[in-house]
Amino acid sequence: ETGVTQTPRHLVMGMTNKKSLKCEQHLGHNAMYWYKQSAKKPLELMFVYNFKEQTENNSVPSRFSPECPNSSHLFLHLHTLQPEDSALYLCASSPLGQAFGSGANVLTFGAGSRLTVL
Amino acid sequence: AQSVTQLDSQVPVFEEAPVELRCNYSSSVSVYLFWYVQYPNQGLQLLLKYLSGSTLVKGINGFEAEFNKSQTSFHLRKPSVHISDTAEYFCAVSQGAQKLVFGQGTRLTINP
Numbered sequence: 541e542t543g544v545t546q547t548p549r550h551l552v553m554g555m556t557n558k559k560s561l562k563c564e565q566h567l568g569h570n571a572m573y574w575y576k577q578s579a580k581k582p583l584e585l586m587f588v589y590n591f592k593e594q595t596e597n598n599s600v601p602s603r604f605s606p607e608c609p610n611s612s613h614l615f616l617h618l619h620t621l622q623p624e625d626s627a628l629y630l631c632a633s634s635p636l637g638q639a640f641g642s643g644a645n646v647l648t649f650g651a652g653s654r655l656t657v658l
Numbered sequence: 659a660q661s662v663t664q665l666d667s668q669v670p671v672f673e674e675a676p677v678e679l680r681c682n683y684s685s686s687v688s689v690y691l692f693w694y695v696q697y698p699n700q701g702l703q704l705l706l707k708y709l710s711g712s713t714l715v716k717g718i719n720g721f722e723a724e725f726n727k728s729q730t731s732f733h734l735r736k737p738s739v740h741i742s743d744t745a746e747y748f749c750a751v752s753q754g755a756q757k758l759v760f761g762q763g764t765r766l767t768i769n770p
Contacts, residue, residue, distance in 0.1 A: 542701065571756060582662070583702075583748070583760040596756065630701055634756070647758065649694075649701035 543567040546631050546650035553621065554658050561616040561653045563631030570636040572614040573647065574606060577628040589614060590636060621657045628652045660685045662751050664761035671739055672769050679734040679764045681749035691732040692750040692758070693723055702748060708732065719743070744768045 544565045553559050565572065574586040588596035589608040603625075605617040614631055632647040665680040683689060690709050694702040706717025713725040723734045732749060749761040 542703070544701070546701075573756075580762070582762045585757060588756050590756075632702075646692075646704060646707065647702075649703070651699070651701045 542648050542650065544631060544633055544648050544650035546629075546653050548653060549651065550654045550656075552656045552658065553618065555621060555623070557621075558617070558619040560618065561629055561631075561655075563614040563616075563650055565612055565614075565631075565633040565648070565650075567633055567648060568635075569633035569648070570611050571634045572608060572611070573632040573634070574614065574616055575630040575632060575649075577630055577652070579627075583630070586616075618655070621655075623657050626655055626657045628654050660689070660751050660759045662749050662759055662761035664747075664749055664764045666764050667762065668765045668767065670767045670769060673741055674738050676737050677735065677739050677743075677766065679747050679749075679766065681732045681734065681761060683730050683732065683749075683751045685730070685751060690752045691723075691725060692752070693717065693721070693732075693734050694748045694750060694760075695719075696746045696748065696763075698745070705734070705747070739766075739768050741768050741770065 547562045570591050572589045576584045585598050586600045587606045592608050603620050607615040630652045631650045634647045661684045663682045671677045692707045693705040695705050696702050705721050706715045708715045708725045716722045721736050723732055725732050746763045746765050748763050750758045752758045
């Protein structure tokens with residue numbers, strides 16, 4: 541248990557469905573991230589939130605909609621996905637406000653949500 | 659732009675043998691370097707990090723890595739591996755912002 545919990549661990553959805561992925565961290569961190577992990581590709585950063593505010597959107601299609609109601613919770617709302625969106629979606633968190641490099645870049649990851657789009 | 663190259667997609671070794679997983683990065687400025695490990699059906703876990711200071715960095719589970727600025731490398735080593743080290747290993751680089759750039763990963767398989 542890393543302190544970052546993702547649910548559900550597995551999700552199968554059709555292209556017309558609407559579903560959400562949830563992430564919760566119990567580490568007191570102020571930054572949260574969504575990454576996409578596809579087979580044979582490097583991890584791709586999708587979104588970054590600092591103190592609930594989105595600071596990074598890495599050209600992610602609008603069918604992925606993030607929501608960060610507070611520093612401990614992060615959601616990824618999914619609608620009208622494509623089969624190529626099937627992947628492992630990883631949530632991570634990190635501290636902010638520390639001396640540069642000492643901890644701000646150290647991400648703690650959840651176990652991921654394995655998404656299959658049919 | 660930064661990039662990370664992990665030269666081997668798969669590395670099979672025998673138990674108790676030494677292993678080196680290679681990582682090269684491209685950046686014209688100072689960087690911070692990381693190795694993460696992903697065990698089956700789990701997320702990524704930090705193995706070790708280089709932020710500054712000694713170029714030889716020791717991490718968890720007996721792993722270490724050496725930062726070589728002239729060769730822009732950050733290779734991961736372990737003198738004697740165990741079956742439990744079977745996992746995928748990711749090298750990552752950051753220039754200090756929150757954008758970590760990851761390599762494609764190296765799958766380490768330990769054979770008895």
